[in-house]
Amino acid sequence: MNKRLLALLGVAAVVMAAVVFMNLEAKPSAGDTALKTAWGEPDLQGLWAQKYQIPLQRPARDAGKEVLTDAEVAQREADREKQAATAPKRGERIAPRGTLEDLTGAYDTTFEADPFENPRPIGHRTSLIADPPDGRIPRLTPEVQQRMREMREFQLALMQSVEACKKSQDIACFGVKPGPVSPRRAEPPPYYVAAQIMGDRVVNRADGPEDFGLSERCLSGQLPNIGGVHQIVQSPGAVSILYEGWQRVIPITTSPHVPSQIRQWRGDSRGHWEGNTLVVDVTNFSAKTDYQGSRENLHLIERFTRVDANTIEYVVTMEDATAWEKPWTVEVEMAAQDATANAIYDEPRCHDGNIALKNMLIGARMDDKAYAEGKGPDPATMCYLLCGTGNPEYAKSRMEGRGGGAAIDGTPASSSGRGQGSPGR
Amino acid sequence: MGNRVQGSLVVMAVAAAIAAGAITWVTVTRTAGQATRPARTADGKPNFSGIWQTLGEANWDVQAHEARPGAVTQPGVFPYAYARVPAAPVLALGAAGGVPASLGIVEGDGEIPYKPEAAAIKKENGQHWIDRDPELKCYLPGIPRAMYMPYPFQIVQSTNKIQMDYAFANAARTIHLDKVNEPPADTGMGFSLGRWEGDTLVVDVTHFHGNWLDRAGNFHSDALHVVERFTPITPDAIRYEATIEDPNVYTRPWKISMPLYRHLESNAQLLDYNCVEFVEEFVYGHARKQQLVKHWEGETIIVDIKRKIPPVESR
Numbered sequence: 001m002n003k004r005l006l007a008l009l010g011v012a013a014v015v016m017a018a019v020v021f022m023n024l025e026a027k028p029s030a031g032d033t034a035l036k037t038a039w040g041e042p043d044l045q046g047l048w049a050q051k052y053q054i055p056l057q058r059p060a061r062d063a064g065k066e067v068l069t070d071a072e073v074a075q076r077e078a079d080r081e082k083q084a085a086t087a088p089k090r091g092e093r094i095a096p097r098g099t100l101e102d103l104t105g106a107y108d109t110t111f112e113a114d115p116f117e118n119p120r121p122i123g124h125r126t127s128l129i130a131d132p133p134d135g136r137i138p139r140l141t142p143e144v145q146q147r148m149r150e151m152r153e154f155q156l157a158l159m160q161s162v163e164a165c166k167k168s169q170d171i172a173c174f175g176v177k178p179g180p181v182s183p184r185r186a187e188p189p190p191y192y193v194a195a196q197i198m199g200d201r202v203v204n205r206a207d208g209p210e211d212f213g214l215s216e217r218c219l220s221g222q223l224p225n226i227g228g229v230h231q232i233v234q235s236p237g238a239v240s241i242l243y244e245g246w247q248r249v250i251p252i253t254t255s256p257h258v259p260s261q262i263r264q265w266r267g268d269s270r271g272h273w274e275g276n277t278l279v280v281d282v283t284n285f286s287a288k289t290d291y292q293g294s295r296e297n298l299h300l301i302e303r304f305t306r307v308d309a310n311t312i313e314y315v316v317t318m319e320d321a322t323a324w325e326k327p328w329t330v331e332v333e334m335a336a337q338d339a340t341a342n343a344i345y346d347e348p349r350c351h352d353g354n355i356a357l358k359n360m361l362i363g364a365r366m367d368d369k370a371y372a373e374g375k376g377p378d379p380a381t382m383c384y385l386l387c388g389t390g391n392p393e394y395a396k397s398r399m400e401g402r403g404g405g406a407a408i409d410g411t412p413a414s415s416s417g418r419g420q421g422s423p424g425r
Numbered sequence: 426m427g428n429r430v431q432g433s434l435v436v437m438a439v440a441a442a443i444a445a446g447a448i449t450w451v452t453v454t455r456t457a458g459q460a461t462r463p464a465r466t467a468d469g470k471p472n473f474s475g476i477w478q479t480l481g482e483a484n485w486d487v488q489a490h491e492a493r494p495g496a497v498t499q500p501g502v503f504p505y506a507y508a509r510v511p512a513a514p515v516l517a518l519g520a521a522g523g524v525p526a527s528l529g530i531v532e533g534d535g536e537i538p539y540k541p542e543a544a545a546i547k548k549e550n551g552q553h554w555i556d557r558d559p560e561l562k563c564y565l566p567g568i569p570r571a572m573y574m575p576y577p578f579q580i581v582q583s584t585n586k587i588q589m590d591y592a593f594a595n596a597a598r599t600i601h602l603d604k605v606n607e608p609p610a611d612t613g614m615g616f617s618l619g620r621w622e623g624d625t626l627v628v629d630v631t632h633f634h635g636n637w638l639d640r641a642g643n644f645h646s647d648a649l650h651v652v653e654r655f656t657p658i659t660p661d662a663i664r665y666e667a668t669i670e671d672p673n674v675y676t677r678p679w680k681i682s683m684p685l686y687r688h689l690e691s692n693a694q695l696l697d698y699n700c701v702e703f704v705e706e707f708v709y710g711h712a713r714k715q716q717l718v719k720h721w722e723g724e725t726i727i728v729d730i731k732r733k734i735p736p737v738e739s740r
Contacts, residue, residue, distance in 0.1 A: 038584050039467035045583060207714035209705045218701050231599065233581050233588040235474035237462070240581040240588040240597075247590045247597040249579050249695050264697050288702075340605050347597065349613045351701045352564045361712030368714065 035276075035306050039236050042276040044304050048312055050227030051335035052123025058135030062126035066135070076122045084119075123333075128226065130315075131329040137292055138324040144293040150190040151202065157182040158204040161380045164387035172204075172385035181380040194290035204384050206364035209357060214288075216357055218350035221246035222289055223266050223282060224300055224316045227332050231339075232304075239271055239278060245350055250280050257283050263296060265289055278304040294323035310336040360384075464660045466582060471624050471657040474582040476688040476695060479665070482527035483573040484560075486641035487681060489535030492526040496640050497554050514555055517730045524640075530573065530681040537643060543674040550642025559637055562708055563700035565596050565613030567636040568651055569667045569681060577688055579695045587619060587626070592698045600628050608632055611647055626655040646673040661687040 037043045062068075068076070127135030140148070159165055161181040165173035185205060193202050193210060203211045214220045221243060231242040239250040250271040258268045268284035282300040291298055299319040307313050312334040319327040364384070370376030466472045485496070495511030495518075502508075515522035529535040539547060550557055560566060566574055576592040585603040590596075600619040608616050616632035630651040637644050649671045656664040663685040670678040711721040720727035 037467075045586070209709050217705070219699075231586075233583050233586045233599065235466075235581045235583055237474060238579065238581045240579070240590055242588065242597055242599065246595050247588075249581065249590050251694055255692065258694070258696070262696065265699050266697065339603075347565065347612055347614055349565055351594075352559075352613055358709055358712060361709055365712055365714070 035309065037234060041234065041236065041273065042278065042306055043234070044232045044239065044278060044306055044312060045234055047229065047231045047337040047339040048334040049229040049337050050120065051311070051333040052125070053120040054123040054125050054128050054332075056128045056226065056330070057137060058127035058129070063134075065126055066133075067124045068122075068126060070124075073122050073124055080119065080122065128330045128332055129328060130331040131317075132326065138326045138328050140293045141321075141323055141325065144323050147191055148293065154184060154187075154189050155202055155204070157184040158380075159383075159385075161378075162204060162383045162387065163377070163381045164383045168387075172383060172387045181378065185380055192288050194288050194295065206360055206384050209361070212357060212360070216360075218354050218357075219265065219288075221266075222291060223248075223285075224291065224302065224318065224330070226314075226316065226330055227334070229337065245347065250278075257281075260284065263287065267298070267300070276305055278302075280304070291318070292323075294318065294320040297322045312336075462660070464657075466584075468584055470582075470621060471626075472582065472660070473580045473587070473626065473655060473657075473663060476577050476579045476693045477663070477685045478575075478577040478688060479573040479683050479685050481530065481573065481683060482525045483530045483681075483683065484570070484575055484639055485524045486527065487530050487573075487639045487643055488537060488641070489529035489531070490524070490527060490641070493524040495522050496524055497552070513730060514728055517732050530683045532680040532682055538676045538679055540674060540676055543644075547642050547644060550637070550644060552642075554640055554642060557637075557642070558640055560640065561704070563594050563704045565594060565636075566591075567613055567633055567649075568598070568615045568617070568630050569653065569669070570636070570638055571596055571598075571614065572653075572665060572667075572685070573683060576698055577693075577695060590695060592695055594700055595697055600626075615649075615651065624657055626653075628653040628655070644674065645669070645671045648673045655685075658684060661689060 035043050037045070129135045129137065132138060156176055159173065159176040160179035162173070162176065165176040166178045189203060189211075193212070194214060202213065205211045209217055214222075225243050229244055233240045233242075237252050239252065241248055241250070246266070248266050248269060250269040252271045252273070254272065255270070257270060262268070263284055263286040265286050265288070267282040269280050269282050271278055271280045273279070280300070280302040282298075282302065285296050285298045287296040289295060289298070297320045301317040301319070303313075303315040305313045305315075314332045314334050315329060317327055317329045318324070364379065367376060367379045367382060371378055462475065463472055466474075482490075494509065495515040497512040497515060498509035499512040501510040511518075511522055531537055537547075555561060560570075560574070565571075571578065571589075571591050571593065574591075574593050578589055578591040581588040581590070585601075587600040587602065589598050589600065596614055598614040598617050600617040602619045602621075605618075610632075611634040612632050613634065613636075615630040617628050617630045619626055619628045621627070628651075630653065631649075633645070633647055633649045635644065635646045636649075649669070651670075652668045654664075654666040656666075658664050664682065665685050666680060666682040668678050668680050669675070706717055707726075710716060710718055710726065711724050718726055718728070720729060
């Protein structure tokens with residue numbers, strides 16, 4: 001059986017709800033103004049999701065403009081509707097039946113959220129980043145830029161022999177200069193594959209699980225989670241947050257963080273109340289995580305404030321002097337969702353159903369075997385990333401819709417700001 | 426000191442402890458670490474918020490069992506069933522690979538009322554523990570198993586929702602005391618609907634997929650229906666009971682019970698056991714280009730055990 005088909009069947013079997021939450025906003029009801037818990041603390045509880053569609057970083061076309069006028073917002077809503085009319089719908093075929101592109105697209109359009117389905121209203125703010133005032137992630141330190149260059153060089157080395165890249169320069173092939181099979185194919189990457197540098201994957205190779213992205217390994221679900229759906233439950237002394245597929249408990253305490261030798265994928269959270277605001281300090285991240293270039297030295301200061309019955313303001317400041325030249329702050333409005341719909345039902349079971357990773361590895365071994373027996377192409381010439389995704393417009397929308405991760409030129413990505421941005425989780 | 430005097434002192438001490446406990450239970454606000462911890466919540470319910478863990482060997486085997494040399498065994502030199510020795514995969518672990526004895530958590534005779542065909546599956550499961558136990562693959566443990574695994578979990582108790590967050594596999598479940606719609610599909614951790622009956626939290630859990638109850642191969646199907654009862658014994662101990670019903674597997678509903686104990690360390694906090702990463706070799710190793718474990722035959726891992734007996738003086 002075709003390797004990609006195997007992989008895709010596996011992917012399809014992984015229950016990764018592409019549930020779209022945007023239109024589930026709870027209706028405000030009279031008397032629903034009790035913003036304190038039974039024990040008198042500010043009440044942050046409920047099911048929350050980002051209220052407006054606002055990019056993480058301010059796009060070039062809005063440079064120097066922090067907010068849009070009502071007329072501009074209306075115009076952008078109209079533009080989006082026009083775009084939506086021509087974009088492929090969920091489950092719609094984007095290539096002839098039975099082609100590789102058809103298979104790839106079938107998964108994407110069935111399981112990934114359609115960016116045009118039940119969209120959030122377009123917000124007046126032009127970036128979620130509130131500080132620095134230019135709405136852009138501060139410049140990366142030379143060390144991080146160097147690390148990204150090294151990773152990018154490794155990535156390009158593994159792509160230079162890919163046959164598909166000789167024909168087109170689509171998502172995966174962008175910037176690839178065709179060449180012979182690189183000896184670097186036998187090397188480990190220069191750094192842990194934590195960031196999603198380009199498209200879905202970093203490394204055009206499937207020698208083992210470590211060559212894959214964190215989302216494919218079911219290891220995504222990172223902080224900060226900017227705008228994603230989450231459920232908050234409180235008790236005196238603790239705040240539990242259930243995100244899409246993972247949870248954390250924030251102890252309300254003045255005690256210091258855990259010792260520095262204890263590192264966690266989601267760091268170590270310490271919360272306290274400042275008036276009506278829950279302030280959470282997060283440190284002790286793992287070196288295997290990467291948020292916009294920051295790894296184990298990431299320091300988050302999160303602020304959750306219930307501003308009215310249906311709104312939480314989430315403000316998070318990112319600090320890491322080893323990654324950025326200065327701290328930066330994101331502000332997101334979170335809207336209350338209809339909790340009776342139980343739409344949060346997306347438990348951390350990605351790993352339980354991860355037939356995809358196994359099948360992709362097995363597929364790669366079948367390629368190795370076929371090549372060894374003279375029955376197939378050299379795997380070094382094959383594309384294990386997103387080469388040849390048929391519809392260039394769709395490919396473009398995928399790339400633009402993808403949050404987080406670093407852009408191919410080594411600068412932080414402009415993104416929709418959905419946490420690490422891994423719709424494939 | 427005579428035995429009788431000692432005995433009396435013990436009785437007095439116990440009586441004093443009970444009295445102190447009772448007073449605490451009714452009136453006193455206690456503290457653990459930085460957090461104040463009243464015995465009751467603001468709405469008058471028993472306060473279950475905190476970090477909990479069971480003691481005991483239920484995760485090895487929920488049924489009453491004697492100590493075993495390993496979770497998987499093989500015939501020893503003597504052919505008797507009671508003289509088996511550890512099987513190769515756990516042999517190198519020595520005494521750490523054995524299974525401690527336990528009276529079990531199954532009420533009554535300590536035995537699960539399996540249907541005959543299910544009893545056969547259970548037996549076979551036990552012999553194929555390493556291949557079949559979802560715990561070893563870091564899969565979601567489900568309910569009730571998550572409640573007695575050797576990892577802590579945290580209860581965050583609010584008025585309409587009670588959240589239970591587990592260290593193992595970052596698993597979680599929300600107990601809904603308010604109205605919510607049913608989930609659209611089966612789940613790993615179940616769909617929990619709760620209600621208070623006096624001081625007892627009763628939780629009805631459904632929508633499971635088939636899963637295991639322990640490392641001994643005890644199991645249930647997707648027809649599992651669990652009714653849990655959480656009743657305070659003291660502010661720091663909960664009587665946990667669960668009625669387990671699954672007409673596909675058992676001849677009748679049966680019951681488990683055990684105490685849950687509060688972590689009283691002043692710095693207690695839930696740390697993640699993100700085992701997904703730890704089991705990649707176990708789950709995907711056979712599909713590596715260059716295998717770390719050198720003896721894979723298809724999807725079967727062949728473990729060669731090399732062990733040096735250390736010289737006596739270095740022990």
